Amino acid sequence: xxxxxxxxLMGRQARRASRELAVLPAERKNAxxxxxxxGLEAGAGRIEEANREDLERGRERGLxxxxxxxxxxxxxxxxxMAQGVREVAELADPVGEVLAEWDRPNGLRITKVRVPIxxxxxxYESRPNVxxxxxxxxxxxxxxxxxxxxxxxxxxNRVIAEVLQAAGASAGLPxxxxxxxxxxxxxxVRYLAEMDESLDLIVPRGGKGLIETVVSxxxxxxxxxxxxxxxVYVDAAADLGMAERIVCNxxxxxxxxxxxxxxxxxxxxxxxxxxxxxxxxxxxxxxxVRGDERVRGICAEVVAATExxxxxxxxxxILSVKVVADVEEAxxxxxxxxxxxxxCIVTEDAVAAGRFLAGVDSAAVFWNASTRFNDGGEFGFGCxxxxxxxxxxxxxxxxxxxxxxxxYLVRGTGQVRNGVS
Amino acid sequence: xxxxxxxxLMGRQARRASRELAVLPAERKNAxxxxxxxGLEAGAGRIEEANREDLERGRERGLxxxxxxxxxxxxxxxxxMAQGVREVAELADPVGEVLAEWDRPNGLRITKVRVPIxxxxxxYESRPNVxxxxxxxxxxxxxxxxxxxxxxxxxxNRVIAEVLQAAGASAGLPxxxxxxxxxxxxxxVRYLAEMDESLDLIVPRGGKGLIETVVSxxxxxxxxxxxxxxxVYVDAAADLGMAERIVCNxxxxxxxxxxxxxxxxxxxxxxxxxxxxxxxxxxxxxxxVRGDERVRGICAEVVAATExxxxxxxxxxILSVKVVADVEEAxxxxxxxxxxxxxCIVTEDAVAAGRFLAGVDSAAVFWNASTRFNDGGEFGFGCxxxxxxxxxxxxxxxxxxxxxxxxYLVRGTGQVRNGVS
Numbered sequence: 035x036x037x038x039x040x041x042x043l044m045g046r047q048a049r050r051a052s053r054e055l056a057v058l059p060a061e062r063k064n065a066x067x068x069x070x071x072x073g074l075e076a077g078a079g080r081i082e083e084a085n086r087e088d089l090e091r092g093r094e095r096g097l098x099x100x101x102x103x104x105x106x107x108x109x110x111x112x113x114x115m116a117q118g119v120r121e122v123a124e125l126a127d128p129v130g131e132v133l134a135e136w137d138r139p140n141g142l143r144i145t146k147v148r149v150p151i152x153x154x155x156x157x158y159e160s161r162p163n164v165x166x167x168x169x170x171x172x173x174x175x176x177x178x179x180x181x182x183x184x185x186x187x188x189x190x191n192r193v194i195a196e197v198l199q200a201a202g203a204s205a206g207l208p209x210x211x212x213x214x215x216x217x218x219x220x221x222x223v224r225y226l227a228e229m230d231e232s233l234d235l236i237v238p239r240g241g242k243g244l245i246e247t248v249v250s251x252x253x254x255x256x257x258x259x260x261x262x263x264x265x266v267y268v269d270a271a272a273d274l275g276m277a278e279r280i281v282c283n284x285x286x287x288x289x290x291x292x293x294x295x296x297x298x299x300x301x302x303x304x305x306x307x308x309x310x311x312x313x314x315x316x317x318x319x320x321x322x323v324r325g326d327e328r329v330r331g332i333c334a335e336v337v338a339a340t341e342x343x344x345x346x347x348x349x350x351x352i353l354s355v356k357v358v359a360d361v362e363e364a365x366x367x368x369x370x371x372x373x374x375x376x377x378c379i380v381t382e383d384a385v386a387a388g389r390f391l392a393g394v395d396s397a398a399v400f401w402n403a404s405t406r407f408n409d410g411g412e413f414g415f416g417c418x419x420x421x422x423x424x425x426x427x428x429x430x431x432x433x434x435x436x437x438x439x440x441x442y443l444v445r446g447t448g449q450v451r452n453g454v455s
Numbered sequence: 456x457x458x459x460x461x462x463x464l465m466g467r468q469a470r471r472a473s474r475e476l477a478v479l480p481a482e483r484k485n486a487x488x489x490x491x492x493x494g495l496e497a498g499a500g501r502i503e504e505a506n507r508e509d510l511e512r513g514r515e516r517g518l519x520x521x522x523x524x525x526x527x528x529x530x531x532x533x534x535x536m537a538q539g540v541r542e543v544a545e546l547a548d549p550v551g552e553v554l555a556e557w558d559r560p561n562g563l564r565i566t567k568v569r570v571p572i573x574x575x576x577x578x579y580e581s582r583p584n585v586x587x588x589x590x591x592x593x594x595x596x597x598x599x600x601x602x603x604x605x606x607x608x609x610x611x612n613r614v615i616a617e618v619l620q621a622a623g624a625s626a627g628l629p630x631x632x633x634x635x636x637x638x639x640x641x642x643x644v645r646y647l648a649e650m651d652e653s654l655d656l657i658v659p660r661g662g663k664g665l666i667e668t669v670v671s672x673x674x675x676x677x678x679x680x681x682x683x684x685x686x687v688y689v690d691a692a693a694d695l696g697m698a699e700r701i702v703c704n705x706x707x708x709x710x711x712x713x714x715x716x717x718x719x720x721x722x723x724x725x726x727x728x729x730x731x732x733x734x735x736x737x738x739x740x741x742x743x744v745r746g747d748e749r750v751r752g753i754c755a756e757v758v759a760a761t762e763x764x765x766x767x768x769x770x771x772x773i774l775s776v777k778v779v780a781d782v783e784e785a786x787x788x789x790x791x792x793x794x795x796x797x798x799c800i801v802t803e804d805a806v807a808a809g810r811f812l813a814g815v816d817s818a819a820v821f822w823n824a825s826t827r828f829n830d831g832g833e834f835g836f837g838c839x840x841x842x843x844x845x846x847x848x849x850x851x852x853x854x855x856x857x858x859x860x861x862x863y864l865v866r867g868t869g870q871v872r873n874g875v876s
């Protein structure tokens with residue numbers, strides 16, 4: 035059997051499993067999740083052994099220290115994975131929730147009820163903990179999962195998937211609920227992406243290149259977690275002390291993530307006062323500032339920002355800064371260069387804030403709070419599979435409910451349409 | 456300017472319009488819709504003239520009588536289009552609805568609010584009334600629209616779009632809110648489908664070939680309205696009189712539509728009694744019955760159903776019939792051959808009904824009612840843009856709320872993450 039046929043078989047098996055999963059009661063699912071968490075801890079030795087193999091191969095291939103660190107698993111990280119699975123067991127089961135219910139004049143009763151999406155493909159890169167995180171979230175929401183991890187972590191991923199399957203099976207996990215593509219051929223992404231009969235959704239987790247590839251190939255819906263080119267706009271009526279705290283937090287607290295700020299927009303009325311205090315503070319925190327002409331007029335040492343800067347997700351301690359005439363110009367800039375992820379206005383003026391909140395088309399729009407709060411945990415969702423930058427189905431942090439859809443149950447007493455039999 | 460550049464310009468213009476549309480108050484939108492409806496009636500002469508041109512060309516090209524009928528517009532049909540637009544004005548505006556609101560322990564207040572999707576592309580075939588239906592629904596839900604109709608109706612579509620734009624503009628419709636691609640080149644579908652910067656969603660309305668093409672090309676989400684291979688399962692505990700009324704209605708009342716039944720499954724315990732009464736009734740209604748071996752054992756004149764029959768959407772007075780051992784076998788058959796559109800169980804047994812409702816993964820699952828009720832109007836939505844067979848974002852009838860998404864508004868008092876500034 036070739037790889038394509040193997041993956042197609044996995045698809046059919048997943049589809050079959052999804053029917054069992056859709057009607058599995060919450061307590062059963064939670065017991066299975068706890069067994070999987072125990073399995074991860076019990077299998078820690080085998081997982082670490084496989085991980086050493088991945089790390090060795092990674093070193094031979096010349097992976098960067100940062101990449102190797104993302105790849106590495108030790109006892110503490112495996113316990114954290116197990117803990118993550120236990121936390122998913124504690125979350126409310128979204129499946130079966132009645133979203134709406136109404137009666138029609140002809141006596142039909144219509145119930146809109148939450149159901150799993152079906153079969154979800156997760157395509158991801160180096161971090162092996164995604165194997166258990168994604169499997170747990172998809173399983174809890176009643177979906178069958180086909181996982182396709184990166185080649186760097188393949189040995190670790192294989193053992194983690196085996197452990198989850200074996201421990202889950204001992205507690206009643208339906209066969210083929212969680213499958214991992216063991217091959218690392220690049221073609222496996224293509225084969226997954228063409229199986230729209232078996233796969234209801236693909237979620238790519240990784241860099242832009244991976245997402246682009248999946249988008250180009252996929253025949254089924256893809257929920258994308260693209261760049262965050264996030265802005266903080268400091269209005270004329272801002273509390274400038276608050277503005278400085280928010281800008282520094284949004285830029286510096288964890289610069290390598292999608293909800294970190296990349297661009298600061300400052301109202302011209304406060305630009306000089308605000309920036310002459312802020313820029314030295316940013317510099318002492320190690321931030322490189324790149325500014326437009328007016329910013330450089332205030333602080334001569336600032337590097338000139340190019341057109342490319344406004345459209346760049348640095349994921350690093352670099353901040354582009356622009357002076358704007360008003361909230362409208364700020365919103366124009368965000369519409370043009372932003373990525374509809376997380377944008378913030380700092381102001382004490384409720385009217386300006388209202389315009390910004392209504393007019394900025396981003397997954398999360400903040401008023402007087404750091405963009406770093408666009409996060410499933412910070413929103414109180416308990417966990418997330420990512421932060422969607424799409425505008426269909428799920429936007430912003432994707433928790434368990436976002437891994438479900440609905441169907442309509444229609445109960446009648448023999449109704450036929452137009453009374454014609 | 457080439458066609459690609461022209462369509463790309465339309466995309467940028469639509470994106471700009473969508474920002475104005477997102478904040479347009481409901482009363483303004485309704486006034487614009489009423490003006491558009493009046494415009495359609497006032498422009499009826501011009502529309503009919505253009506339509507005659509389309510019909511003439513259609514006759515020359517040898518379009519079938521059914522196709523020509525779908526294409527034809529007269530005074531009554533134009534009044535019905537205008538009436539449809541007025542009905543959309545009467546519907547509640549989904550934009551701005553607060554879907555959820557909560558406070559976090561750190562004092563952040565999070566509001567999940569309904570917003571337009573943004574820019575929607577509608578690609579459709581012959582019927583010119585889709586031009587006004589789709590434009591009205593997308594506009595009311597705050598979206599900018601790019602319409603790409605079929606070449607058969609291009610003259611009609613152009614005039615309808617002009618009339619909507621001019622009448623809308625007189626009442627304050629933002630420029631470029633509703634745009635029609637005037638060219639009929641096949642490439643225009645490709646150009647639309649690659650513009651994922653400008654277009655948030657494509658909804659293809661038409662045959663399987665059109666949908667396939669769009670799915671293959673599109674880089675943005677597509678909501679598909681595929682086949683309905685709908686089933687009626689008559690259980691051992693069915694009221695057989697009710698079952699006959701439902702089967703006849705689901706098959707015969709309007710056989711050319713997606714929610715009409717294509718396959719009847721009958722429990723073996725009642726098969727002989729039920730089918731020996733039903734089949735003559737179906738035949739006298741002009742239905743061709745194709746059955747499995749057991750059905751042919753009951754009624755010898757029935758044509759043998761092939762494997763292909765079970766997977767066919769006839770859209771005609773043909774019904775495939777199979778005898779099954781129980782509700783489980785019925786559900787197996789539906790999972791294997793169905794299209795997850797509309798499926799029905801007829802039974803007085805609440806346990807069997809409960810298993811069927813939970814276990815069948817279709818947009819609408821019916822108990823003792825005709826599958827023909829899977830429809831936006833019958834559900835009480837007032838209108839629909841189609842019946843989605845997808846499992847993401849929108850499933851079943853798509854009304855105004857399904858043309859929206861949400862964003863999160865997060866209001867703070869200077870909160871920063873992890874207290875680090």
